[in-house]
Amino acid sequence: MKIDIDFILLVFTAIAALWTVVGRSLLKATIGLAVTSTLISILMFRLNSPLAAMFELSVCTGLITAVFVSTISLTKPLTHKEILQISKDRIKRYWYLPVMLVVIGIALMLVKVKQDFVIAPPAAVLDDVRTVLWSFRRLDLLGQVIILLAGAIGIVILFGEKKNDKQ
């Protein structure tokens, strides 16, 4: 039986995502998210998207994990008792969600989909992502610059301590 490496990577990605969601500790959830990002970046490399994979690896795995860890370190962790209480409440309130997911999954599997679709050829042959970004998607670049500036200003304002806090 031949098992494709992509399938294995996808299974590990799903396991990491589930671990992120189910885990009780916020720090472990952050690590799970970083592992998910790493696996997705490997998949992107294999899907012939090396630049996107590099961005995913450096930004999502590195920067966002650092942001989350710093935020968690600046906040007060819950006690073990509180975590257990929240878990119990969660199971009581949302016991039907996994059941619903399984039912929807089975329903979708029963739906017959035609498998004779044809993939359209690319509208234009674009051989380099830099050409696409700088020649065809300039507005996206402008948007990215504005979003990054807005994000940076937001971080400075929100993460910055008040003068009263220092005293």
Place this chain on the structure above:
Amino acid sequence: MINNSWQLFTTFGFFVVLLFACGAYCIIITRSMIRAIIGIELLIKAVTLLLAAVGYATGNSEFVQSLVITIIVIEVAVAATAAGIALCVFRRTDSLDVRSLRSLKG
């Protein structure tokens, strides 16, 4: 690499839906602001993975990469700003519970 385009779509599609369900589940069940942001991150990751798979299948990898890069930039800004807001709320209410945001109403 999976050669058949339909097989690629179904395989990646199934796991993308699973990732999306994980993210949505995380947002629905949690009361912690940080965990809600993690759920949003998972949703965005599902979308980027689907885009990469579609780009590979249709031969538009270069175009899709530019879209994925744009999404990643937006993702970072959203995550950082949301984390900052969570921190501000924690400083004010001493809690990361989303219910504490109710006190911010008008």
